[in-house]
Amino acid sequence: MWKFLKLTGALCLLLQVTFAQKQRYPIIPYPQQLVPQTGEFVITPATRLVLPADPAPFLIETAQLELLLTQALGKPLPTADKAVKGAIIMRQNLALAGEEDYTMDVNPQQIVITAKAPTGFFRAVQTLRQLMPPIIEDAAAPDLKKIAIPAMQLKDHPTYGWRGMHLDVSRHFFSVAYLKKFIDLLALYKMNKLHLHLTDDQGWRIEIKKYPLLTSQGAWREFNNQDSVCMKKAVDNPDMAIDQEHIIQRDGKTLYGGFYTQEQMKDVIKYAAVRHVEIIPEIDMPGHMMAAIRAYPFLSCSGEIGWGKDFSTPVCPCNEATFTFAEDIFTEIAALFPSKYIHLGADEVEKTSWAASPACAATMKANNLKDVEELQSYFVKRMEKFFQSKGKVLIGWDEILQGGISPTAVLMYWRSWVPDAPVLAARHGNQVIMTPGNPLYFDGIPDRNSIYNVYHFEPVPKGLTAAEATHIIGAQANIWTEYIPSEKRADYMFMPRMTALAEVLWTHHADYNNYLQRLNEHYKRLDLLGVHYRLPDLDGFTEDNVFVDKATLSVQPPLTDMTIRYTTTGTIPDTASAILPKNFIINKPLTMKLAAFSPTGNRGDIYTLHYRQSDYLKATVVKDAFPGLQLDYYQGTFKSATKIKATADSSFRINNVIIPEGMGKGGGAFGAKLHGYINVPATGIYSFYLTCDDGGILYIDDQEVVNNDGWHAPFQKSGQVALEKGWHPLLVAFVEGGGGYMLKLEYSVNGGKLQPVPDAWLGAGK
Known part of the structure; x- marks a missing residue:
């Protein structure tokens, strides 16, 4: 017994020490190697700062460290020419492998930071910043007398070179000040790419001097159906209100919009560069070009402006005037943005106007193109050659695989329902950036599973060899802003789940519980930085x-x-x-x-x-039930689970409330009804949590328990029912609108732990 008590006490002590260490080093993303040491180094106004022997290459980064310490302590630290006791020492270390690599050795006598390049020093400064108390972010706070940094030996480097965030400023526009705030957050969490989606059907957001109508007309619109949805939601959620600064009155009309001048964008690019964030511009062609076509109708094949079967009318790849326009645009873009990358978009192209165009028929015949897919590839490859003439690399969404991809283009994978796209591209030798809709579309409304799903994202898709996997250069999360009308809403949608992605891409070590404990230490810092982040979920109830x-x-x-x-x-x-x-x-x-x-x-x-x-619902007598449920499959498009057609196209048995892989060929739409019985082991109040992409409704005893209907990204909704011990009829009606699906049912009883519904609880009649 005494041995048991000693063992239990030792275990408790170990847990306390482990928890304390996690709070002691609340760094996100967590370093590759961190060895805790006893003690701490105390920074005071008397602490010396020792700069690298050749300080010239690192002037910006050393100035950033000095500014950080000045804001915390109220005055700059004195500098010293050589290492002294009680100093923060910065040294260049050419033996480190990468530009972002750094080390940090903290003991009670000194802090020694080494890096090979300026970027490494900048990453080290962000780590040191996160180890300081959050109050340093408040410029109005009283000066600190001292700052304790816990002792440690740290070696750090990123796993992936592309650690990005995307922001769509076309659907809803964001100020220069917000772009800088966004960049600051990327830098704090060691993200290094900002993909700016600058043009789309709803607005053209970057000044092009040769085509002034793109901004004088194309940057402004009357309120559209996306704005009206936001306005309706703003009644119950003020964050959904449209930012008033982007609304103007012109010629008796209320217009929404805005754009960045080239001078403004140069300022933003410079701001990002000193924070080691690279801005990649996207000018989306040949589709998503309605804002440009309205200003310059000659860009379409026959002057038409509007929508086809699925998407907006694209520019015409069969008129030389289109290529002249595109090359003029990208000449200015290439000169403005120093990044070696330009994103062409090339997704969701409505090709029906091309198929009907005599000019396109002639172009296809002249270039031996067999269909409009190859015609799109013709456009993309021709633009890529022009990019290369400007020293730039083309990035395109994964549709650029259709019709053939050049060996030098970079593919950005987004269509979760086409899982072989990144595999084929990597095997072809193309570099691939992973941005799958689930879980990396941050415009999807977050729920209690969102951070977990991002943290457990695996950048390398299944099926690649180790050599092929080297073509996966990283990942990014995308923020499409059709329904993100304000800067507060944007903050809410990407923070804090961006921190989970930052750790995936930098550290690539899964330690979710540790991460959550460290994340809790960051909310105070985010408060002081003015970030309107999503607070952690509340539990203990359903809707x-x-x-x-x-x-x-x-x-x-x-x-x-x-x-x-x-x-x-x-x-x-x-x-x-x-x-x-x-x-x-x-x-x-x-x-x-x-x-x-x-x-x-x-x-x-x-x-x-x-x-x-409610009374407890009476149990039903069920004899000889088979394990699992029956799934009835309905081919077709159903926008509501209540609208599934009467007759199933096929039926089979499944083990639980799941949609098996392979349903809905090619990412198509379908409906399903999963039905049978649930056998609850005890009388009680049962809470059910239904996660759907797209929509579903849970019925028990013919009562609606959870309504998560409609087409939407993965999202969880919940409800309760009072059940008597025993069998109860169960039905889940599910609809998939096309593009990738998810269905998951979890439960808790009498306020207990959330967990999956066991297979053993489910049964279907003969």
Whole structure:
């Protein structure tokens, strides 16, 4: 017994030490190697700063470190010519392998930072910054007397060279100030690429001096159907309100828009460069060009402007005037952006106008092109040759595989429903950047699974050899802004889940629980940086709740300084709303709204909770049930799970509430009904969580329990039902709109742990 107690005590001590170390080194992304040491180095205003022997190549980075310390301590540190006790020492180390590599040795006597190149020193400064207290981010805070940095031996380098974020400024526009804030966050978390989607159907956002109508006309629009959706949602969520600074009055019309002058963009590019972030411009061609075609109608094959079967009318690849226009555009873009990359887009091209064009028929015949797919490839390859003449490398979305890809183009993979695209490109020898819609489209509304899904993303697709995998140069997350109308909403959509991607791409070591504990230490810093991040999820309820006699709502704040406020009047909680008690008793039907608040007033998700009274639903007698469920498959397009057609095209058995791989050929649309029985082991209140991409509805005992209907990205919704022990009829109706699907059902009972529904609970009749 004594040995057991000693072992238990030792284990508890180990856990305490491990937890303390995680809080002691709250670095994201976590370094490749970090060996904790005892003690700490204390920085004071008397601490000396020793610059590299040849400081000239590192003037910007040393100035950044000096500025960081000056903001924290109130005055710059004195410098010394050589290493002295009590100093922060910066040394160049040519033996390090990469431009971003660095080391940091911290002991009670000194901090020694080494790097091969300026980028490595900059990454080291960001690590040191994260080890300092968050209050240093507040320029108005009192000066600190000292800053303790925990002792350690650290060696660090990135796993992937492309660690990116994409921002669409065409659908909704963002200010220069916001671009700089965005860049600051990328730099803090060691991301190094900003892919700016500058043009699309909804707006042209970059000045082109040779074609002034692109911005004088193409940068402005009347409110469209995407704006109206945002306005409707703004009634319940102020973050969905359109930023007023991008709305003007012109000729009696209300217009939305904006653009960057070339001088403004030069300023942003310079700002990014000193933070070691490379900006990659995207001018999307030949599709997504309606803003340009409206200004210059000669760009389409027959002057038409509008929409085809699926997408907008593209520019015409069969008129030389199109190539003159494109080359003029990219001449200015190549001169403006120093990046070696230019993104051509080349996705979602509506080719029906090409198929109907006599000029295109002649071009295809003259160039021995057999179909419009090869005609698109003809356009892309011709533009790539022009890019190369300007010293640039072409990037395109994965549709550039269709019709044939050149060996030098870079492919950006996004279509999750075409899993062989990155594999084929890598085997062909092309470099590949991974941006699959699930989980890296950050315009998808986040839920409790979003950070987990990003953190567990594997950049290298299955099926590649080690040699082929070297063509996967990294990944990025994309933010498409059709339904992101404000800077606050943009913050919410990408933070903090970008931090998970940063760790995947820099460290590539999976330690999710460790990461979550470190992330908790970052929220205060983000508050002080003015980031309107998404607060951690609240637990202890579902959206639709039931009670038999009464229910107790008990919500544990996931962060110690978080406040949860509520209303029962239908109004949105604000910082003046009542604080939720530790145990809130519900004994009558009720609708309430909850929201969490950070100390700076940043509001988290607004939860609407419905409570209704219910008896336990009686169990059903089921004899000789087969394990699993029956899945009825319905070929076709159904925009709602309630609209699935009457007759199934095929049926088979499955083990659980899942959609097997391979359904919906080629990423097509379909419907499914999964039905049978669920055998609950005890009488109780069961909470069910249904995650769908696209939509689904869960019914138990013919009652709707969770409605997650409609076409949308992966998202979880929840509901409760009171069940008597035993068998109950179960039905999940599911619809897929095309492009990749997900279906998952989880449960908890009487407020317990969330977990998958066991196979053993499910059965189908003979």
